[in-house]
Amino acid sequence: MTSAASDKDDTERMAAHRRNKLVLDQARAAGLLGIANDVLVSARLPASLVAAAKHRAHIASDTELLKIALSRLALEDDFGPKLVRRKGGIPRGLGLDF
Template sequence: MAAQTRTAVGSEATIASTRNKLVLEQAKAAGLLGAAKNTRVSGRVPSELIEAAKKRAHVTSDTELLELALSRLALEDDFGVRLVARKGSIPSDIDLGV
Protein backbone atom coordinates (compact mmCIF):
# COMPACT_ATOMS: atom_id res chain seq x y z
CA MET A 1 0.00 0.00 0.00
CA ALA A 2 2.87 2.39 0.78
CA ALA A 3 4.31 1.79 -2.68
CA GLN A 4 1.01 2.81 -4.27
CA THR A 5 0.95 5.99 -2.18
CA ARG A 6 4.51 6.89 -3.22
CA THR A 7 3.64 6.19 -6.86
CA ALA A 8 0.52 8.36 -6.65
CA VAL A 9 2.47 11.22 -5.07
CA GLY A 10 5.27 10.86 -7.64
CA SER A 11 2.74 10.74 -10.44
CA GLU A 12 0.98 13.82 -9.05
CA ALA A 13 4.29 15.68 -8.90
CA THR A 14 5.11 14.69 -12.48
CA ILE A 15 1.71 15.87 -13.71
CA ALA A 16 2.02 19.16 -11.81
CA SER A 17 5.52 19.72 -13.18
CA THR A 18 4.34 19.11 -16.74
CA ARG A 19 1.31 21.36 -16.27
CA ASN A 20 3.46 24.13 -14.78
CA LYS A 21 5.96 23.87 -17.63
CA LEU A 22 3.17 24.16 -20.21
CA VAL A 23 1.64 27.20 -18.48
CA LEU A 24 5.01 28.97 -18.37
CA GLU A 25 5.69 28.08 -22.03
CA GLN A 26 2.31 29.54 -23.01
CA ALA A 27 3.05 32.69 -21.01
CA LYS A 28 6.41 33.04 -22.78
CA ALA A 29 4.77 32.50 -26.18
CA ALA A 30 2.23 35.21 -25.33
CA GLY A 31 5.05 37.61 -24.49
CA LEU A 32 4.22 37.65 -20.78
CA LEU A 33 7.51 36.14 -19.61
CA GLY A 34 10.92 37.04 -20.91
CA ALA A 35 14.50 37.46 -19.83
CA ALA A 36 13.91 40.68 -17.89
CA LYS A 37 12.40 40.51 -14.44
CA ASN A 38 11.85 44.21 -13.93
CA THR A 39 9.03 44.47 -11.39
CA ARG A 40 9.01 43.66 -7.71
CA VAL A 41 5.78 42.47 -6.05
CA SER A 42 5.30 42.75 -2.32
CA GLY A 43 2.41 41.95 -0.05
CA ARG A 44 1.40 40.24 3.16
CA VAL A 45 -0.52 37.00 3.03
CA PRO A 46 -0.92 34.14 5.50
CA SER A 47 2.05 31.77 5.45
CA GLU A 48 -0.39 28.85 5.44
CA LEU A 49 -1.78 30.07 2.11
CA ILE A 50 1.69 30.27 0.57
CA GLU A 51 2.72 26.83 1.84
CA ALA A 52 -0.55 25.22 0.69
CA ALA A 53 -0.22 26.80 -2.77
CA LYS A 54 3.42 25.70 -3.09
CA LYS A 55 2.49 22.18 -2.05
CA ARG A 56 -0.41 22.04 -4.50
CA ALA A 57 1.65 23.47 -7.37
CA HIS A 58 4.75 21.42 -6.47
CA VAL A 59 7.03 24.48 -6.42
CA THR A 60 9.52 25.49 -3.75
CA SER A 61 10.17 29.21 -4.09
CA ASP A 62 7.94 32.24 -3.71
CA THR A 63 9.12 33.51 -7.10
CA GLU A 64 8.15 30.26 -8.84
CA LEU A 65 4.75 30.39 -7.15
CA LEU A 66 4.08 34.00 -8.14
CA GLU A 67 5.21 33.48 -11.74
CA LEU A 68 3.04 30.41 -12.09
CA ALA A 69 -0.03 31.92 -10.40
CA LEU A 70 0.16 35.17 -12.36
CA SER A 71 0.71 33.28 -15.62
CA ARG A 72 -2.33 31.10 -14.98
CA LEU A 73 -4.45 34.13 -14.18
CA ALA A 74 -3.26 36.09 -17.23
CA LEU A 75 -3.85 33.13 -19.56
CA GLU A 76 -7.21 32.10 -18.12
CA ASP A 77 -9.92 31.90 -20.74
CA ASP A 78 -13.48 33.14 -20.37
CA PHE A 79 -15.21 29.80 -21.04
CA GLY A 80 -17.31 29.94 -17.86
CA VAL A 81 -18.56 33.45 -18.56
CA ARG A 82 -19.40 32.58 -22.17
CA LEU A 83 -21.19 29.38 -21.12
CA VAL A 84 -23.36 31.17 -18.56
CA ALA A 85 -24.12 33.93 -21.09
CA ARG A 86 -25.59 31.30 -23.43
CA LYS A 87 -28.16 30.19 -20.83
CA GLY A 88 -31.58 30.10 -22.42
CA SER A 89 -30.26 30.46 -25.98
CA ILE A 90 -31.41 26.96 -27.00
CA PRO A 91 -35.16 26.74 -27.57
CA SER A 92 -36.90 24.69 -24.87
CA ASP A 93 -38.89 22.72 -27.48
CA ILE A 94 -35.84 21.43 -29.37
CA ASP A 95 -35.74 17.65 -29.89
CA LEU A 96 -32.45 16.38 -28.46
CA GLY A 97 -33.22 12.78 -29.34
CA VAL A 98 -32.71 11.43 -25.84
Template sequence: MVTQSHTAAEAEAKVALNRNRLVLEQAKAIGLLGTAKNTRLSGRVPSELVEAAKKRAHVTSDTELLELALSRLALEDDFGVRLVGRKGTIPTDVDLGI
Protein backbone atom coordinates in the same frame (compact mmCIF):
# COMPACT_ATOMS: atom_id res chain seq x y z
CA MET B 1 7.97 -1.92 -1.97
CA VAL B 2 6.05 0.97 -3.54
CA THR B 3 2.76 1.71 -1.88
CA GLN B 4 -0.36 2.70 -3.77
CA SER B 5 -0.44 6.16 -2.14
CA HIS B 6 3.25 6.73 -2.98
CA THR B 7 2.57 5.91 -6.63
CA ALA B 8 -0.48 8.18 -6.66
CA ALA B 9 1.55 11.01 -5.15
CA GLU B 10 4.24 10.58 -7.79
CA ALA B 11 1.61 10.60 -10.54
CA GLU B 12 0.02 13.74 -9.08
CA ALA B 13 3.40 15.47 -8.95
CA LYS B 14 4.16 14.48 -12.54
CA VAL B 15 0.81 15.86 -13.75
CA ALA B 16 1.28 19.09 -11.78
CA LEU B 17 4.79 19.63 -13.10
CA ASN B 18 3.65 18.99 -16.67
CA ARG B 19 0.71 21.39 -16.25
CA ASN B 20 3.06 24.02 -14.80
CA ARG B 21 5.46 23.62 -17.72
CA LEU B 22 2.63 24.02 -20.24
CA VAL B 23 1.25 27.13 -18.51
CA LEU B 24 4.67 28.76 -18.36
CA GLU B 25 5.41 27.84 -21.98
CA GLN B 26 2.11 29.38 -23.08
CA ALA B 27 2.77 32.53 -21.05
CA LYS B 28 6.23 32.77 -22.60
CA ALA B 29 4.85 32.19 -26.12
CA ILE B 30 2.56 35.21 -25.86
CA GLY B 31 5.22 37.42 -24.32
CA LEU B 32 4.21 37.39 -20.67
CA LEU B 33 7.40 35.66 -19.53
CA GLY B 34 10.95 35.63 -20.76
CA THR B 35 11.43 39.36 -20.81
CA ALA B 36 13.30 41.34 -18.20
CA LYS B 37 12.00 41.00 -14.68
CA ASN B 38 11.31 44.66 -14.08
CA THR B 39 8.52 44.66 -11.50
CA ARG B 40 8.80 43.87 -7.83
CA LEU B 41 5.69 42.48 -6.18
CA SER B 42 5.28 42.30 -2.45
CA GLY B 43 2.54 41.77 0.03
CA ARG B 44 1.70 40.04 3.25
CA VAL B 45 -0.13 36.72 3.11
CA PRO B 46 -0.41 33.85 5.58
CA SER B 47 2.58 31.51 5.43
CA GLU B 48 0.17 28.56 5.51
CA LEU B 49 -1.38 29.78 2.25
CA VAL B 50 2.01 30.11 0.57
CA GLU B 51 3.17 26.68 1.72
CA ALA B 52 -0.11 25.01 0.70
CA ALA B 53 0.06 26.64 -2.73
CA LYS B 54 3.70 25.60 -3.20
CA LYS B 55 2.86 22.06 -2.18
CA ARG B 56 -0.14 21.89 -4.51
CA ALA B 57 1.82 23.39 -7.43
CA HIS B 58 4.96 21.37 -6.65
CA VAL B 59 7.21 24.43 -6.66
CA THR B 60 9.77 25.45 -4.08
CA SER B 61 10.44 29.16 -4.48
CA ASP B 62 8.24 32.19 -3.98
CA THR B 63 9.22 33.46 -7.44
CA GLU B 64 8.18 30.20 -9.11
CA LEU B 65 4.88 30.32 -7.27
CA LEU B 66 4.18 33.94 -8.24
CA GLU B 67 5.09 33.40 -11.91
CA LEU B 68 2.93 30.30 -12.10
CA ALA B 69 -0.05 31.82 -10.26
CA LEU B 70 0.04 35.05 -12.26
CA SER B 71 0.46 33.15 -15.53
CA ARG B 72 -2.52 30.94 -14.74
CA LEU B 73 -4.62 33.98 -13.91
CA ALA B 74 -3.53 35.89 -17.01
CA LEU B 75 -4.21 32.90 -19.27
CA GLU B 76 -7.49 31.87 -17.64
CA ASP B 77 -10.29 31.51 -20.14
CA ASP B 78 -13.82 32.81 -19.74
CA PHE B 79 -15.60 29.54 -20.54
CA GLY B 80 -17.84 29.65 -17.46
CA VAL B 81 -18.97 33.20 -18.12
CA ARG B 82 -19.63 32.44 -21.79
CA LEU B 83 -21.54 29.25 -20.92
CA VAL B 84 -23.80 31.00 -18.41
CA GLY B 85 -24.28 33.85 -20.90
CA ARG B 86 -25.73 31.38 -23.41
CA LYS B 87 -28.53 30.36 -21.04
CA GLY B 88 -31.83 30.44 -22.85
CA THR B 89 -30.31 30.88 -26.30
CA ILE B 90 -31.03 27.37 -27.64
CA PRO B 91 -34.35 27.33 -29.50
CA THR B 92 -37.00 25.16 -27.84
CA ASP B 93 -37.58 23.17 -31.03
CA VAL B 94 -34.02 21.80 -31.14
CA ASP B 95 -33.91 18.01 -30.67
CA LEU B 96 -31.36 17.40 -27.90
CA GLY B 97 -31.79 13.63 -28.14
CA ILE B 98 -33.01 13.35 -24.59
Protein backbone atom coordinates in the same frame (compact mmCIF):
# COMPACT_ATOMS: atom_id res chain seq x y z
CA MET C 1 6.67 5.68 3.71
CA THR C 2 5.62 2.66 1.68
CA SER C 3 6.77 2.06 -1.84
CA ALA C 4 3.23 2.61 -3.17
CA ALA C 5 2.95 5.93 -1.32
CA SER C 6 6.37 6.98 -2.58
CA ASP C 7 5.41 6.08 -6.16
CA LYS C 8 2.19 8.11 -5.80
CA ASP C 9 4.13 11.11 -4.47
CA ASP C 10 6.61 10.84 -7.36
CA THR C 11 3.77 10.62 -9.88
CA GLU C 12 2.02 13.67 -8.38
CA ARG C 13 5.27 15.64 -8.31
CA MET C 14 6.06 14.79 -11.94
CA ALA C 15 2.50 15.70 -13.03
CA ALA C 16 2.73 19.02 -11.17
CA HIS C 17 6.07 19.82 -12.81
CA ARG C 18 4.62 19.01 -16.25
CA ARG C 19 1.56 21.23 -15.59
CA ASN C 20 3.79 24.05 -14.37
CA LYS C 21 6.04 23.76 -17.43
CA LEU C 22 3.04 23.77 -19.79
CA VAL C 23 1.60 26.89 -18.15
CA LEU C 24 4.92 28.72 -18.35
CA ASP C 25 5.44 27.60 -21.96
CA GLN C 26 1.97 28.91 -22.89
CA ALA C 27 2.61 32.20 -21.09
CA ARG C 28 5.94 32.53 -22.89
CA ALA C 29 4.30 31.78 -26.26
CA ALA C 30 1.65 34.42 -25.52
CA GLY C 31 4.38 36.99 -24.87
CA LEU C 32 3.62 37.24 -21.16
CA LEU C 33 7.04 36.13 -19.95
CA GLY C 34 9.90 38.24 -21.14
CA ILE C 35 13.60 37.90 -20.53
CA ALA C 36 13.68 40.37 -17.65
CA ASN C 37 11.84 40.12 -14.36
CA ASP C 38 11.26 43.84 -14.06
CA VAL C 39 8.39 44.17 -11.55
CA LEU C 40 8.62 43.59 -7.81
CA VAL C 41 5.41 42.26 -6.24
CA SER C 42 5.06 42.30 -2.48
CA ALA C 43 2.14 41.12 -0.40
CA ARG C 44 1.24 39.93 3.07
CA LEU C 45 -0.51 36.59 2.73
CA PRO C 46 -1.58 33.86 5.14
CA ALA C 47 1.31 31.43 5.57
CA SER C 48 -1.13 28.53 5.32
CA LEU C 49 -2.28 29.70 1.87
CA VAL C 50 1.27 30.02 0.53
CA ALA C 51 2.31 26.68 2.04
CA ALA C 52 -0.72 24.89 0.60
CA ALA C 53 -0.16 26.38 -2.87
CA LYS C 54 3.54 25.49 -2.82
CA HIS C 55 2.73 21.97 -1.66
CA ARG C 56 0.11 21.43 -4.34
CA ALA C 57 2.31 22.85 -7.11
CA HIS C 58 5.47 21.16 -5.75
CA ILE C 59 7.29 24.50 -5.75
CA ALA C 60 9.71 25.85 -3.14
CA SER C 61 10.27 29.36 -4.52
CA ASP C 62 7.88 32.26 -3.83
CA THR C 63 8.86 33.80 -7.18
CA GLU C 64 8.13 30.62 -9.12
CA LEU C 65 4.82 30.19 -7.29
CA LEU C 66 3.71 33.72 -8.20
CA LYS C 67 4.91 33.36 -11.80
CA ILE C 68 2.87 30.18 -12.27
CA ALA C 69 -0.19 31.53 -10.45
CA LEU C 70 -0.20 34.78 -12.44
CA SER C 71 0.38 32.90 -15.70
CA ARG C 72 -2.58 30.63 -14.99
CA LEU C 73 -4.77 33.63 -14.22
CA ALA C 74 -3.65 35.56 -17.30
CA LEU C 75 -4.19 32.56 -19.58
CA GLU C 76 -7.53 31.53 -18.09
CA ASP C 77 -10.21 31.23 -20.73
CA ASP C 78 -13.63 32.83 -20.43
CA PHE C 79 -15.67 29.69 -21.17
CA GLY C 80 -17.76 30.01 -17.99
CA PRO C 81 -18.93 33.58 -18.56
CA LYS C 82 -19.62 32.87 -22.24
CA LEU C 83 -21.69 29.83 -21.30
CA VAL C 84 -23.71 31.80 -18.75
CA ARG C 85 -24.40 34.58 -21.30
CA ARG C 86 -25.91 31.99 -23.62
CA LYS C 87 -28.60 31.13 -21.05
CA GLY C 88 -31.92 31.03 -22.84
CA GLY C 89 -30.21 31.03 -26.23
CA ILE C 90 -31.96 27.88 -27.50
CA PRO C 91 -35.55 28.35 -28.69
CA ARG C 92 -38.12 26.48 -26.58
CA GLY C 93 -39.69 24.76 -29.59
CA LEU C 94 -36.41 23.32 -30.82
CA GLY C 95 -36.59 19.52 -30.75
CA LEU C 96 -33.63 18.10 -28.91
CA ASP C 97 -34.44 14.41 -29.15
CA PHE C 98 -31.75 12.22 -27.69
